[in-house]
Amino acid sequence: MRRVAAGALRTTCQCTVRGLSRIGGRSRRSIYLHQYQHQHYPGATGPTARRFSSSPLSLSPLPKKPPQQHHALTSSMYVRRLSVALVSGLVGYGAWYGYKGGNSSQAVGNSYSTTTTTTDPAGDATPTRNVLVVGAHELHTGTFVGDGPIAKSADGTGNNVLEMLTPGQATEKLRRNEASFMVNRGQGVLRYDVVQLASNNPIEDDHAEKIVEVASSSTGEAGDEANYDWMFWGVFDGHAGWTTSAKLRQSLINVVARELNTTYKAASKLGATPSPEAVDAAIKAGFLRLDNEIVHESVERVFKSNSKRAAAELLGPALSGSCALLAFYDSSSKTLRTACTGDSRAVLGRRSESGKWTATALSEDQTGSNPNEVARMRKAHPGEERVIHHGRVLGGLEPTRAFGDASYKWSKAVSDRLRTSFFSRGSSPYLKTPPYVTAEPVVTTTKISPERGDFLVLATDGLWEMLTNEEVVGLVGKWIENQATEQSGSQLGSLWSKMFGSGKGLPVEGGNDRGPGGQKTPIRQQQWGLSPNEERFVVKDKNVATHLIRNALGGKNEEQVIFFGNGQKTGEVLVNEEATSPPQPRPHAKL
Template identity: 35%
Template sequence: MSRLVRSARDRWGRLSRTSRFLIGTSSIGYLFYLWNKRDKQPSTKPVSLRKPAKGIFRVDSVGLGASMPFEQASSVWIETGKHEWFLSGVYAGYWGEGSATILGSQLLKSLNASLITLYSRSKQPDNRRVYQSFITAFTGLDDTLIKPVKILLKDDSAEGMRKNLAAILFGISYPGSGALATFFDSAVQRFHVALVGDSRAVLGRRRKTDDGKIMYDVHVLSEDQTVNNPQEVARLLAAHPNEPELLDRLFRDCGRKITRAFGDGMMKWSRDFQIWLRQNTLSDEPSPFCLTPPYLSAEPEVTTTDIHPGDFVILASRGLWNSLTNEEVVGLVGLWLDGDRHNKNVDILDKTGGHRTFERDSLPVILTDNGSESHYRRWPAAKKVFVNMEENAAVHLVKNAIGGADLDLVKALMKTHVPRAAQFHDDIYVCLDAAYKYTPMNSEYWHNLWPFFSSTTGTELQLIRQAIISFQIAGSG
């Protein structure tokens, strides 16, 4: 333990219980303030950033909601100081938007701060230390969502306001969220991907065949962390060897799909504390099968890939992959690039005919299955036939994921209001990063980032860091 942390911990211990309670309350109150500032109906309109950072040609993003509140978010962070790198992320929440909203506002900032500290010690750190920076940022922010509940509510000074305070805290600690965060180091053309949950990162790489044809190879950069992943199942069962039914009772039966998550406190707090919450606040009854928590972790799996000029990476929530295969998504982006759609402006909602359609086997990619296991089965007489009509690559993907060439179906799905929309498709969030040879960054793109992230001032960022430190010190006592 460093001298600074020991000193801070000692000072914390010397404070009165009332002072510790007030400091903790003000810190979590600030987190809640950030969450409460969110747009009640988050913008899902398309965003395109052209040459936002060294080595990045463009970034396209869009979201299509099927739930209210919209439980997904996306963010970017462009570091323009001593280091020139680019961070992006997609966050897929469940059972509420609280955790995903905090992640969208804070995760990349925490990751960037962790990386700056790392790179101040080593000009080019090895991958192992980069991975540790991801782990530190992820688990530290998850602690900020989960630990304050126990620290604050168990304090005697909370008497008389415990139920009200708990209701506020549960808004960000009860919901869960996955996170897919990336870090592109332009100095070495290296792309790091960290995953918690079931969003997915897939890279497409252009190549020319012997006969001169342009094709795109598919490289999957993350592995879904779900109950269908044998490695995740083995990890959970090894950690809880006397609970053979936990996958059914705590995951499948209650609709919990992912095996790692931020938030979702009822899968992390001890059973005794959950019983205490039930007796003293408006908390849920602990599951009779929740015997030895924690069952969920926010520790990510991290991979690294060297980037070639012309590569592109699709970051998307489960909703996209439930409708399209990895190969279809890469092939559709390849189709979009080869069709030069990024230099055209065509609105699909104004087109009633005359557009060219594309069958699956005409995509510039090698298909490995028939693509029949998808949400296309939910829609009457829907066939996987695609179109290439959009200026924004993310919009191009989303619309082909909800009907493609069947423009009547696309319009119907886009106009179906929540929550009924959830019968026909999941929440979808897509962020597409396209790499290119170095082009100087144009500073105007700093001003065009919304809705990628809600900006906060330097003072606010300092406060949130102080809040995180306060909880880590309090939790270590």
């Protein structure tokens, strides 16, 4: 029996990163990958993939490299904000397309040639630059001759012409905001990796991570061997602004942790642990409590203050919106709960008896294209034909569940008063019986098997528009194989080779589990002409989140990878220097 005291919550680690934005209602593209190691983490989001292995050395630095200086995070709460690289998703895709050898036989225009010659800085030749040409029915590469500025419509045909990044520039942007953390708490999580690639400013997406140490009894103290961890990873896919996702980064994990603490305390008074249903209810209560604060309590405060300045400060998180995907791992029971509000997705990777990985979706995309969500919406709003119109709520919002998006939740009277007295978006002409959108998540529970090397990937919809569940899991498996190959002479390499093997192609079984019928498919593969063949995949990054985003490049993506395992128990969270970019200054906006 485990008891939780009133003061049982102690924050030991928090890392927050501003995320990516979504265009046309989808601004966030995020991924979390968590890895579990054999004896340490049961596990799981991402924005996640989690992996289990049994060796405490499974991700230690290579012995052949000079020793690295790991900087311990010693504070009781750690916050790390990574600067954001702003790069067009189209330009980013163009760089990848061009440098994977996609040459075109079509001339771009009078100013272009179809060769792929590059400028010789030492010679007198006319400088040339690679460009991407985007038309209504074509996508091809070419070479721009000359050193003048490249106009968007430089070829005079109506096509858009964009200068492509060099391979070095593309890699620099991919790695600019990567980070990796070694979690040496002896509770099952070994490592998590994160990377961001943004395409707009300000970024509308976010993510947050936190480890909460829980006392195992009413007399338990921080650092007690019998204590255990609650670990949280969240991906927040913002749209129509960044303020909602920023609010979730700041508050959601704390609110959910408080609800869980209350639930566990109530059960401990009866000498028991809470039921699974009670834990799920606590998570849902935390989501709904925060959304009520964002959408309704903010309006009450605005009306009370009668100040436009107060309205500007308070209504931002209500007027914009955000999906939320939260993974909660209880190290005492090796149970992972995934709470999904919106269309981000969590996929679990697990080793099968064949030695390959299998992909299992732990969440369902909640959109107007999901038959289950459509049925729910029509049942809640009978007789309203346009409750889902063209796959969107009232014809406008694609996610059917979200934080904020108050124009789908306020009554018409409230919307009109705010618009008249302060400012606000107008309500939909089809709005009759709000609220139409809810922040209540769907919670799934998974028992993690550390001894099988489980990992979890949490990602916003951008990743899943580029890669299938199986491809993502296979890419993580391939990355693991590559680590074993590079470290074949070390104890770590021998362990990984023994556990995970190596071979050609993606080490993943076919799509036996394609997930619920409402799951999105990687539509961008067809739109951008990407080859479904595994030949287009590469392994060249130390950060596995960067590895995923490199292979999915084509949208606004943020990825995080979390590894679970039995690392050295020092109680510290260490920055993994070889997979982390140097911190860069960035302007901060006040929320």
